[in-house]
Amino acid sequence: MTKKSFRIIQIMAYEMLNAVGRLYEPFSILLRIDMSCIFLKIFFIFVFQNEPLLTWYKSEWLFVECYLYRLIYGAFHQQKHLSKYDYFGEQKRDSFKEHLRHIEESAKFTLEASTSNDGIHDVVEALVKSSLWGNQSDLSVSGGDASTVKHSLLEAARARDSYILQNDVEKTIREIILPLKERPTSHHRIDIILDNAGVELSMDLFLADFLVHAGLANNVILHGKKFPWFVSDVTSVDFEWTLQQMENDEGDLKKFHERFQEKLKSGKIAYTSHDFWTYPHAFCDMKEAAPDLYEELAKSNLLIFKGDLNYRKLVGDRYWPWDYSFEKSLCGFLPTSLLTLRTLKAETVSGLSAEAVERMKREFGEDTKWLTSGDFAVAQLVKV
Numbered sequence: 001m002t003k004k005s006f007r008i009i010q011i012m013a014y015e016m017l018n019a020v021g022r023l024y025e026p027f028s029i030l031l032r033i034d035m036s037c038i039f040l041k042i043f044f045i046f047v048f049q050n051e052p053l054l055t056w057y058k059s060e061w062l063f064v065e066c067y068l069y070r071l072i073y074g075a076f077h078q079q080k081h082l083s084k085y086d087y088f089g090e091q092k093r094d095s096f097k098e099h100l101r102h103i104e105e106s107a108k109f110t111l112e113a114s115t116s117n118d119g120i121h122d123v124v125e126a127l128v129k130s131s132l133w134g135n136q137s138d139l140s141v142s143g144g145d146a147s148t149v150k151h152s153l154l155e156a157a158r159a160r161d162s163y164i165l166q167n168d169v170e171k172t173i174r175e176i177i178l179p180l181k182e183r184p185t186s187h188h189r190i191d192i193i194l195d196n197a198g199v200e201l202s203m204d205l206f207l208a209d210f211l212v213h214a215g216l217a218n219n220v221i222l223h224g225k226k227f228p229w230f231v232s233d234v235t236s237v238d239f240e241w242t243l244q245q246m247e248n249d250e251g252d253l254k255k256f257h258e259r260f261q262e263k264l265k266s267g268k269i270a271y272t273s274h275d276f277w278t279y280p281h282a283f284c285d286m287k288e289a290a291p292d293l294y295e296e297l298a299k300s301n302l303l304i305f306k307g308d309l310n311y312r313k314l315v316g317d318r319y320w321p322w323d324y325s326f327e328k329s330l331c332g333f334l335p336t337s338l339l340t341l342r343t344l345k346a347e348t349v350s351g352l353s354a355e356a357v358e359r360m361k362r363e364f365g366e367d368t369k370w371l372t373s374g375d376f377a378v379a380q381l382v383k384v
């Protein structure tokens with residue numbers, strides 16, 4: 001080892017220890033790090049006023065979790081050489097590699113569907129459901145085991161409907177997505193608020209690509225996170241890395257990459273991110289905390305919110321009665337029509353039918369593990 005590389009390793013090790021050391025400081029001190037944003041400051045003051053002796057266990061789960069991820073980011077961001085280091089990067093990359101077979105299968109499906117006479121409806125349905133079940137693989141739930149997608153995604157698209165407790169996929173396609181094609185003169189935009197990298201992101205890319213390819217949307221905007229978040233959430237680096245992997249492939253993924261890249265170049269598909277996605281706020285606070293984002297989303301024809309965390313923020317992470325109106329649990333957040341595609345990993349849900357609630361009670365009794373196992377899902381639409 002040369003003297004120079006030894007020195008680099010020494011500096012990295014020092015910075016790593018420094019960053020990790022910061023994480024052991026008391027919570028009250030930690031809350032004062034990384035308060036660059038005025039809305040976060042207001043939020044913290046509010047939390048402290050109500051609970052001056054705040055600890056990890058006394059605070060709200062959503063707030064504490066979000067803060068934890070901001071904190072880890074803040075600790076690394078303050079280091080000179082590790083400021084851009086993604087401590088979850090390897091796990092995210094593993095999720096892609098270990099699901100490569102599923103991903104290739106879906107790429108093949110998307111390419112073939114684009115040239116066949118199969119009805120657009122069925123293709124969109126398969127891709128939307130693949131995107132939904134892609135959310136079953138989540139590193140922050142599986143503790144880092146990337147091989148958690150339990151079924152082939154296309155097979156799941158067709159066979160796992162009985163696990164979707166509220167299924168508005170058909171309604172969304174029929175009432176929102178397909179009618180867009182019938183209005184070729186106006187501008188159609190669909191936004192996907194992304195969740196996890198790896199297999200889930202890949203499914204989202206297939207969906208985005210097909211929506212544009214089939215003339216259902218002129219634009220698809222993909223929203224990612226600005227820094228590593230909830231272990232597996234997509235950042236711009238993950239987005240670029242995934243496309244690079246597809247490009248390096250020999251077969252269908254390479255072909256898919258070519259046509260996706262064209263759409264990126266022409267601006268038909270775009271990747272963006274906003275600070276708000278890494279705030280601890282419920283989405284009903286977006287209008288006030290991030291009016292620019294709210295206005296931007298309002299220009300879209302449909303917002304597709306992916307995953308559990310986005311769902312928790314949609315419904316304010318509250319204990320709603322399970323059959324309470326999903327629209328009302330959004331507490332006024334509705335910049336435009338929205339569809340949420342989420343496998344259930346946290347103990348909040350609303351908008352289930354009386355039959356679905358009855359079924360869960362019959363199958364699970366008092367046990368609420370169906371709310372957190374990731375085995376069940378919801379696809380819920382609210383139209384403006």
Ligand SMILES: O=P(O)(O)OC[C@H]1O[C@](O)(CO)[C@@H](O)[C@@H]1O
Pocket residue numbers: 065135138140141195196230306307308309310312345346
């Ligand atoms: O990646 P997703 O689907 O948003 O899931 C993340 C979920 O995992 C957890 O971190 C653990 O259950 C939840 O806090 C969070 O809602």
